[in-house]
Amino acid sequence: MSRKKGAKAKSNTASPSASTPRKENAKSGKSTIVSSVQANGVVHPSRPSLSSSSEFYDIAFKVMLVGDSGVGKTCLLVRFKDGAFLAGSFISTVGIDFRNKVLSIDGVKVKLQIWDTAGQERFRSVTHAYYRDAHALLLLYDVTNKASFDNIQAWLTEIHEYAQQDVVLMLLGNKADATHDRVVKREEGEKLAKEYGVPFMETSARSGLNVELAFTAIAKELKHRSMKVDPNEPKFKLQEYVNKEMKSTGCCRS
Ligand SMILES: Nc1nc2c(ncn2[C@@H]2O[C@H](COP(=O)(O)OP(=O)(O)O)[C@@H](O)[C@H]2O)c(=O)[nH]1
Ligand SMILES: [Mg+2]
Numbered sequence: 279m280s281r282k283k284g285a286k287a288k289s290n291t292a293s294p295s296a297s298t299p300r301k302e303n304a305k306s307g308k309s310t311i312v313s314s315v316q317a318n319g320v321v322h323p324s325r326p327s328l329s330s331s332s333e334f335y336d337i338a339f340k341v342m343l344v345g346d347s348g349v350g351k352t353c354l355l356v357r358f359k360d361g362a363f364l365a366g367s368f369i370s371t372v373g374i375d376f377r378n379k380v381l382s383i384d385g386v387k388v389k390l391q392i393w394d395t396a397g398q399e400r401f402r403s404v405t406h407a408y409y410r411d412a413h414a415l416l417l418l419y420d421v422t423n424k425a426s427f428d429n430i431q432a433w434l435t436e437i438h439e440y441a442q443q444d445v446v447l448m449l450l451g452n453k454a455d456a457t458h459d460r461v462v463k464r465e466e467g468e469k470l471a472k473e474y475g476v477p478f479m480e481t482s483a484r485s486g487l488n489v490e491l492a493f494t495a496i497a498k499e500l501k502h503r504s505m506k507v508d509p510n511e512p513k514f515k516l517q518e519y520v521n522k523e524m525k526s527t528g529c530c531r532s
Contacts, residue, residue, distance in 0.1 A: 333380040335389035339500045340411055341493070342393045344433060345418035346426040350452040353483035354418065355394050358493050363484050381497045386505070388497045406440045414446035414496045419467075421451045421480065422459035427466070434474055446499050447476050448516070454480035454487055477517040479524050488524060495520050 343351040356364050359377040376393045393408070409415070417433055419426040430449065437447065451467040453459075464480055471478030477495070481488045495516055502514035 333387070333389070335380045335387040337386065337501065337504055338389040338391060339413040339497070340391050340393060341414045341416065341496060342395075342408060342412040343416050343418065344395065344437070346420070346423070346429050349418040349420040349423065349426050350483045351418055352394050354416075354450075354452060354481065354489060355392055357483040357486055357489050358392070361486070363486075365484075379493070381494060383494070383497050383501045386501055388501050390493060390497055392493070409437060409440035410442065412441055412445055413500055414448070415441060416448055416450055416492060416496070417476075418450045418452050419462070420453050421462045421467070422453050422456045424461050427451075427462045427470075430470060434476075444503075446496055446503075446516070448492060448496060449474075449476045449478045450492055451478070451480040453482060453484070455482040455485045477520055479520050491520065491523050491525075495523070
């Protein structure tokens with residue numbers, strides 16, 4: 279895995295932790311940009327920090343993309359980061375490591391460091407440290423590939439075993455643009471997600487459908503969790519937000 283040398287890339291472990299400050303820094307709270315780190319690893323800079331993409335941010339989180347090989351994880355990330363769709367198969371053989379993107383959520387700059395799996399998912403042998411470090415996981419299947427949908431339960435078992443208990447999780451049925459090849463109905467995705475109590479939506483890295491929304495919803499949830507909010511303020515509800523903002527594939531939803 280190639281490793282970016284970002285301003286705060288201090289970890290030398292195999293896990294993706296380029297934006298998490300070392301504990302000793304976190305404790306001293308003075309010497310560096312970082313003033314405090316919560317137990318869940320959220321970075322709270324004392325002043326805005328400069329990410330490796332040269333954008334200031336207030337808080338940072340790690341988001342991981344998981345799911346079978348070929349479901350469109352790399353394409354989803356590229357679509358979100360660069361607004362482009364990479365067709366063809368060359369991209370599926372090599373994963374990219376991670377990309378940073380800073381979103382402005384209710385006036386707070388939230389940096390998402392989004393990690394892609396680099397082929398390990400082929401054998402569902404994603405390093406366990408990968409899960410452990412994640413603040414959020416986007417679990418993808420491909421609506422044109424039944425096996426990728428059937429494997430979701432196995433992925434969820436892995437996640438429940440290895441991810442942090444309070445990890446933000448969302449199920450995405452990708453390739454929603456591929457109407458003719460679709461074999462998994464939206465309702466089936468909804469049903470499975472409901473069974474496991476996981477927010478769900480369909481996306482398309484090709485058309486861009488709901489891609490921005492998926493990451494924004496995650497960022498909002500993470501931001502709400504990490505900030506001390508007024509107890510009188512209504513709790514942020516991820517699925518409700520998604521339902522309100524979601525765009526359907528068109529044919530069947532009013
Ligand atoms: N029609 C369609 N094809 C997609 C979409 N996302 C990815 N693909 C294609 O699916 C294949 C696998 O995508 P990739 O991102 O490499 O999957 P990964 O193995 O999960 O990273 C590539 O040929 C992509 O062009 C999508 O939203 N719609
Ligand atoms: Mg990939």
